[in-house]
Amino acid sequence: MKVETPTVKIGSVKIGGANPTAIQSMTNTNTEDAKKTASQCIELINTGAELVRITVNSEKAAKAVPEIRKILDDRCCSSTPLIGDFHFNGHTLLEKHPECAKALDKYRINPGNVGFKKNHDENFTKIIKIAIKNRKPVRIGVNSGSLDQELLANLMNKNSKLAKPKSPEDVLIDAMVKSAIDSAKYAEKLGMKQNQIVLSVKMSDVQHTIKAHELLTKKMSKHA
Secondary structure, eight states, X not given: OOOOOOOEEETTEEESTTOOOOOEEEOOSOTTOHHHHHHHHHHHHHTTOSEEEEEOOSHHHHHHHXXXXXXXXXXXXXXXXXXXXXXXXXXXXXXXXXXXXXXXXXXXXOGGGSOSTHHHHHHHHHHHHHHHHHTOOEEXXXXXXXXOHHHHHHHHHHHHTSXXXXXXXXXXHHHHHHHHHHHHHHHHHTTOOGXXXXXXXXXXXXXXXXXXHHHHHHHHHHHO
8 A cells, every 4th residue: 555655846846645657867977067967857858757867066066056957948948956965075065065955956965975984974064954955855865885874883783682683685675774764853953843854764675675675665654
């Protein structure tokens, strides 16, 4: 049975709730090359992509984002949301390049590479506050390959003391779901609304990814 989730508006596209599944694709160009990236965005849109994600990983890439948006707008693609994929330095890039922050329709954050311990909270907070200021939704995407190892080790240790321990894969799933939910709760504490947050958990194994999303949905339905 499908669980009702909040409707999140990303530019002109609505996802979640009773809305149909929206197709998102991602460019593999060097985002610093605005014309080439915009051209590939248009190719993706013409083949069915309703949202397009681009990597924003450098100063030059951040500076190119407004130009990419303008090219898309000029080429009759103004209704297609542009999502920024940030790793490690997203807080710095969004802060230093406000026009980039405005041009994007959603920010993608990975809790595993925003920073560590105190820096993690500070960097995450910066991104969330910029998102709130610009009225942009965020996607909190947890990947198994970049999961907080301290969190995973803690859950593995607790699991080893159980009378009937879970499999390592199930503990990994628990850790990923916990990371996503804890990050979402922290974002809400900072002022984000539930209908501004998209959650994702991704693993290399398809069945494990499905299981992780089922657990995430179950736990988030209780949180709502």
